[in-house]
Amino acid sequence: xxxxxxxxxxxxxxxxxxxxxxxxxxxxxxxxxxxxxxxxxxxxxxxxxxxxxxxxxxxxxxxxxxxxxxxxxxxxxxxxxxxxxxxxxxxxxxxxxxxxxxxxxxxxxxxxxxxxxxxxxxxxxxxxxxxxxxxxxxxxxxxxxxxxxxxxxxxxxxxxxxxxxxx
Amino acid sequence: xxxxxxxxxxxxxxxxxxxxxxxxxxxxxxxxxxxxxxxxxxxxxxxxxxxxxxxxxxxxxxxxxxxxxxxxxxxxxxxxxxxxxxxxxxxxxxxxxxxxxxxxxxxxxxxxxxxxxxxxxxxxxxxxxxxxxxxxxxxxxxxxxxxxxxxxxxxxxxxxxxxxxxxxxxxxxxxxxxxxxxxxxxxxxxxxxxxxxxxxxxxxxxxxxxxxxxxxxxxxxxxxxxxxxxxxxxxxxxxxxxxxxxxxxxxxxxxxxxxxxxxxxxxxxxxxxxxxxxxxxxxxxxxxxxxxxxxxxxxxxxxxxxxxxxxxxxxxxxxxxxxxxxxxxxxxxxxxxxxxxxxxxxxxxxxxxxxxxxxxxxxxxxxxxxxxxxxxxxxxxxxxxxxxxxxxxxxxxxxxxxxxxxxxxxxxxxxxxxxxxxxxxxxxxxxxxxxxxxxxxxxxxxxxxxxxxxxxxxxxxxxxxxxxxxxxxxxxxxxxxxxxxxxxxxxxxxxxxxxxxxxxxxxxx
Numbered sequence: 001x002x003x004x005x006x007x008x009x010x011x012x013x014x015x016x017x018x019x020x021x022x023x024x025x026x027x028x029x030x031x032x033x034x035x036x037x038x039x040x041x042x043x044x045x046x047x048x049x050x051x052x053x054x055x056x057x058x059x060x061x062x063x064x065x066x067x068x069x070x071x072x073x074x075x076x077x078x079x080x081x082x083x084x085x086x087x088x089x090x091x092x093x094x095x096x097x098x099x100x101x102x103x104x105x106x107x108x109x110x111x112x113x114x115x116x117x118x119x120x121x122x123x124x125x126x127x128x129x130x131x132x133x134x135x136x137x138x139x140x141x142x143x144x145x146x147x148x149x150x151x152x153x154x155x156x157x158x159x160x161x162x163x164x165x166x167x
Numbered sequence: 168x169x170x171x172x173x174x175x176x177x178x179x180x181x182x183x184x185x186x187x188x189x190x191x192x193x194x195x196x197x198x199x200x201x202x203x204x205x206x207x208x209x210x211x212x213x214x215x216x217x218x219x220x221x222x223x224x225x226x227x228x229x230x231x232x233x234x235x236x237x238x239x240x241x242x243x244x245x246x247x248x249x250x251x252x253x254x255x256x257x258x259x260x261x262x263x264x265x266x267x268x269x270x271x272x273x274x275x276x277x278x279x280x281x282x283x284x285x286x287x288x289x290x291x292x293x294x295x296x297x298x299x300x301x302x303x304x305x306x307x308x309x310x311x312x313x314x315x316x317x318x319x320x321x322x323x324x325x326x327x328x329x330x331x332x333x334x335x336x337x338x339x340x341x342x343x344x345x346x347x348x349x350x351x352x353x354x355x356x357x358x359x360x361x362x363x364x365x366x367x368x369x370x371x372x373x374x375x376x377x378x379x380x381x382x383x384x385x386x387x388x389x390x391x392x393x394x395x396x397x398x399x400x401x402x403x404x405x406x407x408x409x410x411x412x413x414x415x416x417x418x419x420x421x422x423x424x425x426x427x428x429x430x431x432x433x434x435x436x437x438x439x440x441x442x443x444x445x446x447x448x449x450x451x452x453x454x455x456x457x458x459x460x461x462x463x464x465x466x467x468x469x470x471x472x473x474x475x476x477x478x479x480x481x482x483x484x485x486x487x488x489x490x491x492x493x494x495x496x497x498x499x500x501x502x503x504x505x506x507x508x509x510x511x512x513x514x515x516x517x518x519x520x521x522x523x524x525x526x527x528x529x530x531x532x533x534x535x536x537x538x539x540x541x542x543x544x545x546x547x548x549x550x551x552x553x554x555x556x557x558x559x560x561x562x563x564x565x566x567x568x569x570x571x572x573x574x575x576x577x578x579x580x581x582x583x584x585x586x587x588x589x590x591x592x593x594x595x596x597x598x599x600x601x602x603x604x605x606x607x608x609x610x611x612x613x614x615x616x617x618x619x620x621x622x623x624x625x626x627x628x629x630x631x632x633x634x635x636x637x638x639x640x641x642x643x644x645x646x647x648x649x650x651x652x653x654x655x656x657x658x659x660x661x662x663x664x665x666x667x668x669x670x671x672x673x674x675x676x
Contacts, residue, residue, distance in 0.1 A: 025385065025419065025421050026385070026461070027342070029342065029460075029461035029463070032443070033442060033443025033444060034441070034442060034443050034461075035443065036443030036444075037423065037424070037425075037426060037440060037441075037443060038423070038424070040426070041392075041424055041426070062443075064443075068444075071445055072443065072444060072445055075428065075445040075446060075602075076426035076427055076428050076446070077426070077427035077428060078392050078425075078426035078427035079426060090393075092354075094354030094355075094546065094596075095354040095355060095505065095542055095546060095578050095589070095592070096354045096355045096504040096505040096576075096578045097354070097505075098580075098589075098592070099505035099506040099578055099579065099580040099581070099584065100505060100506055100533075131393060131427070132352070132354065132429060132546075132596065132599075132600070133351075133352055133353065133354045133355075133356075133393065134393050134394075135179070135180075135351060135356070135357040135359075135360040135393065135394055135397075136179070136180050136183050136357065137354060137355045137356065137357055137502065137504035137505065137510075137576070137578065138180060138215035138216065138357065138502070138503065138504050138507075138510030138511050138512075139180055139183055139184055139215055139216075139218070139510065140504075140505070142183065144393070144395075147395040148182075149179045149180075149182060149183040149396070150183055151180060151183030151184045152183075152184060
């Protein structure tokens with residue numbers, strides 16, 4: 001999921017494919033904004049974030065206002081408006097992981113790596129994010145490194161991860 | 168020489184503690200020793216504290232070893248585990264482990280046993296029989312079976328399922344939808360995820376039964392983006408069910424992926440999200456059964472509700488209703504999470520007490536310290552002190568005790584927990600996840616957090632406690648949905664049961 005340069009033609013082709021899929025599955029109900037979330041996920045997958053320049057294109061293709069579109073993009077925690085680091089570490093901070101000490105790990109990341117949730121390491125290797133539940137509540141503290149789930153996270157594992165992503 | 172079958176979970180929880188590496192090490196070690204093994208990746212049995220759990224098939228059935236680390240693999244081979252020989256990690260057959268033996272596995276019967284994506288396995292273990300029977304007895308009789316089972320919505324509200332099925336069945340529309348809510352956002356819950364990763368065809372069969380009964384030809388599974396493995400497994404299962412002609416051209420399913428909004432677990436916000444809008448809650452009425460997805464009659468159910476349907480259709484409603492307590496019929500996949508020794512999934516009839524679940528089943532805290540607090544039913548559920556754990560785990564008993572069952576998650580904290588900080592977190596979570604549509608939730612959550620801070624730092628504590636009570640009443644009565652409406656529960660239960668922690672200066676963070 002590396003950030004790549006904005007490409008209007010690719011945005012159009014991603015959107016067109018999802019629009020066609022929605023019409024195929026939902027019939028007339030699939031008109032308008034119905035394919036919007038799949039489109040935004042696909043764009044973020046392709047470019048690493050949702051570029052502002054993509055919004056007028058999507059608004060035109062879906063026949064919705066840009067205001068509405070910006071409202072949707074900003075509503076969901078997943079969608080980024082700017083590129084993230086090469087890797088993303090999502091650390092769970094919900095109750096089950098709290099009971100197993102996740103806040104101490106967040107404090108450790110701040111103290112040892114000067115990294116707070118929402119921040120990216122200066123070398124662009126890793127973005128840290130907070131997340132509320134990864135469904136690994138029996139084996140917490142849990143985190144997601146890119147798409148890989150990590151259970152029983154501890155300081156040693158964080159150290160190992162930080163040196164891995166910097167290779 | 169025939170291959171020895173070895174079963175290792177592909178469930179993401181098992182993978183989160185290195186199941187993939189263990190599988191690989193076993194494969195390599197077998198090759199180096201010239202032994203032939205066939206590794207089958209299954210769902211997890213739910214004995215999650217024992218993952219990675221390795222089972223070896225033998226003439227007497229499967230023998231389990233766990234938790235297995237990569238460093239244990241050589242020793243296991245040397246001890247002769249391929250022939251079921253004893254080892255320090257021997258657990259015997261999974262069915263004989265107390266945690267497993269005490270369960271009634273209706274919904275999770277196949278999870279941990281079969282290859283989740285094998286259609287042959289699914290059929291060989293009784294799959295599709297519920298759907299076939301449904302098609303034989305007709306839509307009305309299907310709804311009657313659901314009514315006889317006493318099944319209630321497993322997402323949290325506990326509403327009788329058959330009333331919704333009847334409503335959508337009777338609704339007149341050229342298009343109806345069945346929507347599966349797999350936006351399992353409550354901390355301490357993972358049953359939906361385990362089911363989708365461990366037996367996806369069961370959910371597909373449940374949806375197909377439901378669609379047949381209510382006259383729908385389109386289903387949507389809305390899965391949260393935090394569950395990449397469940398998304399992949401469900402996607403692959405839908406594809407192969409479709410290719411195998413299971414739907415007979417009369418039904419199809421789309422997988423939709425959420426985007427990190429807790430509120431989309433609320434059914435109307437979920438529908439808005441599928442429609443491509445902000446996940447904002449709709450005012451009710453109209454109910455989704457009347458006007459749901461794209462304004463069509465829509466049946467929205469949690470994963471576990473839909474996944475209960477195949478058992479009910481195969482065995483009959485009364486067989487399901489025979490388990491349980493009071494008006495809570497059947498079984499509930501209970502999730503034991505957080506600081507608990509034997510953490511995992513425990514499917515049992517309603518009616519065990521919290522104390523039995525936390526101590527007898529769960530073994531107390533993982534840290535070995537005394538139990539400090541137990542939160543039941545997710546982030547909107549009440550905190551119980553150790554002294555109040557004798558309440559039965561069913562919808563009515565928990566409600567009577569000032570709590571809720573929710574999606575069946577139980578999170579244990581040891582006595583190092585700071586209840587004032589937990590109460591503050593409840594408000595802060597509500598503030599982060601509020602959809603913003605109604606004022607009590609959007610603003611009340613932040614004001615609640617500030618007022619708790621004042622109490623903690625000794626600013627007019629009595630006055631602010633009264634103010635907070637008033638604010639929580641407004642949120643409970645004036646919010647559109649359960650997020651604003653129930654955030655008071657963790658807060659007020661913490662203040663009621665742990666008053667000393669709300670004395671000024673007692674907060675540790």
